[in-house]
Amino acid sequence: MPGEGGVIAHIDLGLDEKAHPGINGPMLFRPETAKPLNQLAETLLRAPHPTLTPGERELIAAYVSGLNDCTFCCSSHSAFAAAQLPAGMHLVDQVRADVGTAPVSVKLRALLRIAAAVQRSGREVTTELVDAARAEGATDLEIHDTVLIAAAFCMFNRYVDGLGTWAPQDPEAYARAAEHIVANGYGAS
Template identity: 70%
Template sequence: MPHITLGSDAPGIRGLFEFRPETARPLNALVETLLRGDNTLSRGERELIAAYVSALNECRFCYSSHAAFAAAQLPQGMTLVEQVRRDPATAPIPAKLRALLDIAAAVQRGGREVGEQEVAAALAEGATDLEIHDTVLIAAAFCMFNRYVDGLATVAPDDPDGYAAVAQWILSEGYVAEPPKVEAAARP
């Protein structure tokens, strides 16, 4: 049960966005740019970074949402997402992505935790300055989103099919379009 009266049964961040649409617009625009805009990292890889940080923060709603969004865009699907969640060091991902996930984990612990060693490792694996920048910003933004969702005790549905359904909608419509009105049990 959310800490405040949202006036909506929409789960997670969707309920918060319905409560304050004037803050939802710029936050959705940021996520649209970070996770779907032009980039040398695939959309699936960027969603994977968001999901990984959300898992580190133990934010069930954000992890479930972005894990489904990543899985829908990665050939290895949810199997890979779960392998990364458990241990990126042993997950079958490119070394560059592994190094970027190390940077994301450092950001999750605290911005000053990102050091020259993590950046040098990512550069050595072929990461660009833009990819490092965006990884830091995705990780920082998702720390904020995770705290927003959990700080107000929003509802996180248990049904993975609901997250998968919204993933298909996000893939086709993006983050800035108004989501369809569906039952709370089916929406992340």
């Protein structure tokens, strides 16, 4: 399997995949699509937000990517979330293992449940899930952004895995990428 073994992607990206793993290779292959995709990620995950921190938004991305079994995106966004959350990777691992018992706010837990529903199908986001999130203090903006982050990461996950890109196995590679993203944002070279 190309993405797992690290041999080659399904298409010739014209570059060293180990130097440009995961989504990075396809982004270099099609820079005209990379620009709006990076802008979307920057807006969703790093732009100023009145209530959801960048770490919480990255956690939503990591959680959805894990549900989609996207090794590269889950590992990347887990590291990006960990770098921006006080409890670090331990919290990310707890959320990914069992969102129901993870030590997050009841509001964030309700938003993660909405994200999981989006991952399965947008139609699985029910009035009950939205009402439950509202009952825990979630705003319409937070619900909107959670749905959009989850939907966008389903797309990003399918982009990466659909092209069979290579994903590093070393957690340090993702930690180094997290330092870069936290310092420079998405789309910075």
